[in-house]
Amino acid sequence: MSYRDPLPEGCPPEGAEEIATPRVVFRLVRTNPPTPVDFLSQRQENPSKVFPGISECLACGLSVFADRHDAVAKAQKLPNLKNRKICRVTLDAGAGRIQPTFQPSHHTWWPLASFDILTHSGVESA
Amino acid sequence: MTFFPKHTVKTIRHTATLFYYDGPQVFEARDAIGGHYIAVMVEPQDGNDCYLVVGVAPERLRQFRAGGLDLHTLISEGGQDEWYLAPVLAGLTEPLPLQAQSALLSDSGFLPEPGFLLYDRPAEELALKEARERHNLVLEIAADPPEAAAEHRIHVGTLIGLLSHVQIMIKHAYRAALAELSPMDKRTIDKTDAHIMDVVIPAAAGSFRVVLEAAKTPDLLGQSELARALQRLDVLFENAADPLKALATVKEHKGHLAGAYLRLLRFLAQHKTGLRYSWAEPNFSKPCFRSVAESEVGPLVAALSGVSNLGGEPVTLIGEFNKFNREIGAWGLKTETGMMSGKVRDGGPSLDGLSAGARYKFSCVEEIEEVEGTGREIRTLYLIEHGPA
Numbered sequence: 001m002s003y004r005d006p007l008p009e010g011c012p013p014e015g016a017e018e019i020a021t022p023r024v025v026f027r028l029v030r031t032n033p034p035t036p037v038d039f040l041s042q043r044q045e046n047p048s049k050v051f052p053g054i055s056e057c058l059a060c061g062l063s064v065f066a067d068r069h070d071a072v073a074k075a076q077k078l079p080n081l082k083n084r085k086i087c088r089v090t091l092d093a094g095a096g097r098i099q100p101t102f103q104p105s106h107h108t109w110w111p112l113a114s115f116d117i118l119t120h121s122g123v124e125s126a
Numbered sequence: 127m128t129f130f131p132k133h134t135v136k137t138i139r140h141t142a143t144l145f146y147y148d149g150p151q152v153f154e155a156r157d158a159i160g161g162h163y164i165a166v167m168v169e170p171q172d173g174n175d176c177y178l179v180v181g182v183a184p185e186r187l188r189q190f191r192a193g194g195l196d197l198h199t200l201i202s203e204g205g206q207d208e209w210y211l212a213p214v215l216a217g218l219t220e221p222l223p224l225q226a227q228s229a230l231l232s233d234s235g236f237l238p239e240p241g242f243l244l245y246d247r248p249a250e251e252l253a254l255k256e257a258r259e260r261h262n263l264v265l266e267i268a269a270d271p272p273e274a275a276a277e278h279r280i281h282v283g284t285l286i287g288l289l290s291h292v293q294i295m296i297k298h299a300y301r302a303a304l305a306e307l308s309p310m311d312k313r314t315i316d317k318t319d320a321h322i323m324d325v326v327i328p329a330a331a332g333s334f335r336v337v338l339e340a341a342k343t344p345d346l347l348g349q350s351e352l353a354r355a356l357q358r359l360d361v362l363f364e365n366a367a368d369p370l371k372a373l374a375t376v377k378e379h380k381g382h383l384a385g386a387y388l389r390l391l392r393f394l395a396q397h398k399t400g401l402r403y404s405w406a407e408p409n410f411s412k413p414c415f416r417s418v419a420e421s422e423v424g425p426l427v428a429a430l431s432g433v434s435n436l437g438g439e440p441v442t443l444i445g446e447f448n449k450f451n452r453e454i455g456a457w458g459l460k461t462e463t464g465m466m467s468g469k470v471r472d473g474g475p476s477l478d479g480l481s482a483g484a485r486y487k488f489s490c491v492e493e494i495e496e497v498e499g500t501g502r503e504i505r506t507l508y509l510i511e512h513g514p515a
Contacts, residue, residue: 010311106147
């Protein structure tokens with residue numbers, strides 16, 4: 001079992017749940033249909049960037065919301081994210097590990113290399 | 127002669143991330159003289175993350191943190207006179223230089239849309255409300271000693287003792303929680319004073335209630351180290367109404383934490399009060415709540431008092447036997463970390479036959495006694511077994 005991104009030792013954390021049953025999460029993407037660029041981690045987007053205060057493990061994960069409402073009523077209202085689209089991602093066994101982080105509904109997801117994200121994703125109409 | 131101050135660039139420091147999505151999207155910050163700011167990520171500039179920054183009144187910031195004020199309103203109010211852009215050149219742990227903007231903020235296109243509230247519903251419970259407003263872990267404790275029955279009153283000694291016992295128990299709970307972490311996790315944690323709580327509301331309305339806040343601010347994730355300790359407390363208080371179940375649970379946590387728990391229960395029994403507590407972090411949907419009623423305290427103390435060595439923790443020492451008094455059973459062992467001293471225990475091995483200057487391995491039990499009313503702990507090592515090193 002290998003993760004899509006190179007992860008530091010001890011990542012994902014012990015508290016991260018292995019995804020074993022289907023669940024839906026929501027990610028903000030730039031294009032419809034989404035492309036691989038929409039699912040880059042902070043680390044992949046910025047290979048040499050320093051993320052002070054954010055652990056390398058979190059920088060290697062993807063932000064997703066468990067609750068669509070939080071993507072719409074919060075994230076999409078922010079100037080940096082307002083032009084993004086809501087993308088539904090269906091996670092299933094083999095999708096990797098996930099953990100609640102930061103505010104309610106926000107999760108960090110560490111996808112497995114074998115999980116084809118794009119075939120499990122679809123942009124929702126507004 | 128008149129001296130004019132040199133022109134300096136105003137800077138702010140990140141203090142707490144309030145909303146995260148692939149990086150801090152909304153955070154609060156302070157300037158060098160303690161002024162409050164809110165920052166919202168806008169489109170990157172020259173490849174660098176960039177934030178819209180405005181100064182805000184502390185009370186409006188508190189309302190925003192609590193979920194009662196929307197971000198658009200907060201920023202519009204704060205940015206009426208001055209607003210800034212802050213490109214992140216060296217990361218959020220470094221001071222961020224502010225670039226004052228002359229255009230109207232309302233025309234900038236940087237304002238968030240109306241309707242962004244940090245929380246969907248206001249907190250009803252005091253602990254959660256305070257946790258959100260303070261953006262930190264908050265613990266509320268409530269006691270009902272006899273003097274509090276008719277009015278908002280508590281004996282000084284009862285209040286001091288209660289706070290002291292709770293703080294000591296949290297300290298041992300944190301230590302116990304840390305002991306189970308992997309070495310790598312331990313290395314990444316700032317453990318310094320992480321167990322310390324501050325009283326922030328000494329007498330909240332209602333029965334005698336005190337509100338405490340973690341003395342240290344949470345990490346950038348908004349999580350407090352103290353949560354590890356309070357989760358341990360929750361486990362111990364889980365079955366307070368059932369002495370047999372409680373006994374089994376406490377036996378699983380034998381050591382200084384269990385000892386501190388028993389001392390707290392004895393204190394409650396002595397002062398004829400139960401204890402209720404609830405705690406929350408800002409992102410909780412509801413606080414964690416536990417209680418032990420006054421009527422439950424006595425049976426619990428009776429059950430736990432029967433366990434031998436409940437509060438003792440095993441300690442192994444290796445060193446040179448060089449200070450001792452065989453008559454009173456006191457000993458000293460010079461170890462690599464310094465001189466360790468202890469006592470023999472009734473029924474345990476004596477110091478007879480041990481030679482001054484020789485090296486031994488001492489298996490001991492460390493027990494803690496508390497100096498009544500001071501919160502001070504006295505640790506004593508009791509010799510259980512010895513042999514050549």
